[in-house]
Amino acid sequence: MRGMNNAVVVEGLVKRFGENTALGGVDLTVSEGTVLGLLGPNGAGKTTVVRILSTLLRPDAGRAEVNGLDVVTQAGQVRATIGLTGQYAAVDEYLTGRENLEMVGRLYRLSAKESRTRAGELLERFDLVDAAGRPAKTYSGGMRRRLDIAASLIARPRVLFLDEPTTGLDPRSRLGMWEFIADLVHDGTTILLTTQYLEEADRLADRMVVIDKGRVIARGTADELKAQVGGERLELTVRTAEQLAAVSEALRPLAHGELQADPQTRRLSVPVTGGTDTLAEALRRLSGVRAEILDIGLRRPDLDDVFLTLTGHSAEDAQPAADPAEHDTVSAGAPR
Amino acid sequence: MTTLAETVSDSIVITRRNLIKVKRVPDLIVAATLSPIMFVVLFRYVFGGAINLPDGITYAEFLLPGIFAQTVIFGSTITGASLADDMQKGLIDRFRSLPMSRSAVLIGRTVADLGLNAFSIMVMALTGLVVGWRINSSIAGAIGGFLILLVFAYAISWLMALVGLLVRTPEVVNNASFIVIFPLTFIANTFVPLESFPTALRRFAEWNPVSTVTQASRELFGNIPASAPEPAAWSLQNPVLYTLLWAAAILAVFIPLSVRAYLRSTR
Numbered sequence: 001m002r003g004m005n006n007a008v009v010v011e012g013l014v015k016r017f018g019e020n021t022a023l024g025g026v027d028l029t030v031s032e033g034t035v036l037g038l039l040g041p042n043g044a045g046k047t048t049v050v051r052i053l054s055t056l057l058r059p060d061a062g063r064a065e066v067n068g069l070d071v072v073t074q075a076g077q078v079r080a081t082i083g084l085t086g087q088y089a090a091v092d093e094y095l096t097g098r099e100n101l102e103m104v105g106r107l108y109r110l111s112a113k114e115s116r117t118r119a120g121e122l123l124e125r126f127d128l129v130d131a132a133g134r135p136a137k138t139y140s141g142g143m144r145r146r147l148d149i150a151a152s153l154i155a156r157p158r159v160l161f162l163d164e165p166t167t168g169l170d171p172r173s174r175l176g177m178w179e180f181i182a183d184l185v186h187d188g189t190t191i192l193l194t195t196q197y198l199e200e201a202d203r204l205a206d207r208m209v210v211i212d213k214g215r216v217i218a219r220g221t222a223d224e225l226k227a228q229v230g231g232e233r234l235e236l237t238v239r240t241a242e243q244l245a246a247v248s249e250a251l252r253p254l255a256h257g258e259l260q261a262d263p264q265t266r267r268l269s270v271p272v273t274g275g276t277d278t279l280a281e282a283l284r285r286l287s288g289v290r291a292e293i294l295d296i297g298l299r300r301p302d303l304d305d306v307f308l309t310l311t312g313h314s315a316e317d318a319q320p321a322a323d324p325a326e327h328d329t330v331s332a333g334a335p336r
Numbered sequence: 337m338t339t340l341a342e343t344v345s346d347s348i349v350i351t352r353r354n355l356i357k358v359k360r361v362p363d364l365i366v367a368a369t370l371s372p373i374m375f376v377v378l379f380r381y382v383f384g385g386a387i388n389l390p391d392g393i394t395y396a397e398f399l400l401p402g403i404f405a406q407t408v409i410f411g412s413t414i415t416g417a418s419l420a421d422d423m424q425k426g427l428i429d430r431f432r433s434l435p436m437s438r439s440a441v442l443i444g445r446t447v448a449d450l451g452l453n454a455f456s457i458m459v460m461a462l463t464g465l466v467v468g469w470r471i472n473s474s475i476a477g478a479i480g481g482f483l484i485l486l487v488f489a490y491a492i493s494w495l496m497a498l499v500g501l502l503v504r505t506p507e508v509v510n511n512a513s514f515i516v517i518f519p520l521t522f523i524a525n526t527f528v529p530l531e532s533f534p535t536a537l538r539r540f541a542e543w544n545p546v547s548t549v550t551q552a553s554r555e556l557f558g559n560i561p562a563s564a565p566e567p568a569a570w571s572l573q574n575p576v577l578y579t580l581l582w583a584a585a586i587l588a589v590f591i592p593l594s595v596r597a598y599l600r601s602t603r
Contacts, residue, residue, distance in 0.1 A: 080435040084429075086426050086429050086430070090426035094361060107346060108436075
């Protein structure tokens with residue numbers, strides 16, 4: 001073991017499916033009580049990592065430990081200490097919310113009484129008390145996800161794997177889910193979270209590992225990753241494309257690099273340093289220019305920029321199958 | 337390692353879960369009730385007059401064990417379709433990530449389907465009594481007759497479990513099993529006496545376990561007249577033994593194969 005306080009240790013993990021190498025040697029660790037965001041486009045290998053860590057798949061090479069237990073040789077003990085929420089809400093549609101939780105509790109070997117108590121607590125915590133007696137078939141996508149996460153928490157796992165917990169949810173449910181996840185972290189659960197949404201990782205994860213085509217291409221905190229792609233930009237939009245020339249002329253002395261003017265969107269992007277002082281200076285210079293500024297602001301790089309810089313394509317481009325509507329249909333189990 | 341007690345307890349949890357679904361989806365109960373009634377009534381009155389039987393037996397008495405056999409075998413295909421459905425919905429993944437017994441999902445599934453089959457037989461037996469079927473043996477014989485049907489159906493459930501875990505699409509499981517099972521239940525002594533079959537088909541039918549499970553339950557219910565000629569094939573002379581051998585062989589092969597497929601299943 002590498003450090004006593006690593007809840008998850010992965011070294012040189014390789015997984016092949018026939019000719020296709022899903023994982024080409026992945027290393028990562030998750031410290032106890034922290035959240036690791038595993039980022040990458042569809043097909044990058046995120047789910048394969050989660051499936052190996054949750055003992056559903058055996059690796060072809062490399063080693064993985066969860067809570068100090070080997071996922072291959074001590075798989076049974078690993079299962080007793082983890083919770084898994086897969087990409088699709090794995091709840092029984094015909095059982096009620098409460099029955100689902102009690103069933104999973106029993107299968108985690110809790111007593112009938114303890115299963116009942118825990119189910120009650122979790123229904124309350126995940127805002128499902130009113131729906132507790134209804135079959136899960138009648139639940140919305142967001143409620144199913146919540147029930148699914150509640151089920152994976154019933155035995156108080158020390159490590160929780162969340163595989164794309166908000167894929168297919170509407171924006172409001174997504175915000176709600178973020179709050180639930182933040183609460184779990186607050187209570188000390190170690191979480192490995194996969195996501196395609198950079199905003200989600202930025203919001204929830206302490207550290208991130210970015211993988212693409214089965215390999216780690218970057219790791220660090222959100223700030224460290226952002227630093228890799230450079231500093232802030234001043235961006236503004238003018239009324240007509242003709243006004244871009246005059247505005248560019250006025251701001252050129254502030255630029256630390258190439259200005260980018262896009263006549264189509266009538267936007268100008270200027271790499272700058274100095275934060276709000278620079279913004280004030282820019283406004284002062286623009287006051288003498290005959291141009292109508294519709295919008296102006298400083299923009300810090302976000303993880304989309306990180307992804308674009310690291311892989312040469314944006315996270316969205318690389319995920320043709322990530323149509324939220326499609327995920328919604330699948331998770332709702334509609335086509336039978 | 338899970339102990340036997342843990343396997344039993346987990347299997348009970350899963351069986352309960354599967355039976356709750358039966359309770360909540362009335363379609364299942366309606367299908368398990370109506371189609372057997374329909375078959376009994378249709379065959380009894382549509383074919384009843386056209387089929388020649390030896391003296392001393394009515395078509396209702398000949399027919400019912402055959403209908404029992406066909407219905408419970410089709411009933412067992414539910415096992416495959418349900419497992420495929422659980423796999424599609426990610427439930428098998430969830431179960432496999434839990435510290436539960438490795439065989440409990442399959443045991444719970446097959447036992448719940450056995451329960452549904454027992455219910456179907458009960459409905460058919462009652463319908464049969466209305467249209468003229470009778471048990472002419474003893475209480476022990478009656479129990480034996482129902483048991484052998486259920487034992488054979490239970491074995492088929494494990495075969496279907498493997499199919500479901502490998503095929504993974506409920507609709508495909510249903511279609512594929514229909515293509516195989518429909519002829520198997522017809523190239524048999526289920527609905528007509530074997531004497532009317534062409535020779536090649538008759539050879540097949542004599543050794544077809546669907547024939548022998550039918551023959552076994554006819555014997556046990558007392559639905560074979562004393563005047564009936566002794567069948568030529570060993571399988572039909574010893575239908576109970578031959579059927580139990582089949583059931584044991586199917587279980588011995590398909591329990592390990594199905595458990596292995598379950599442990600390796602990836603969605």
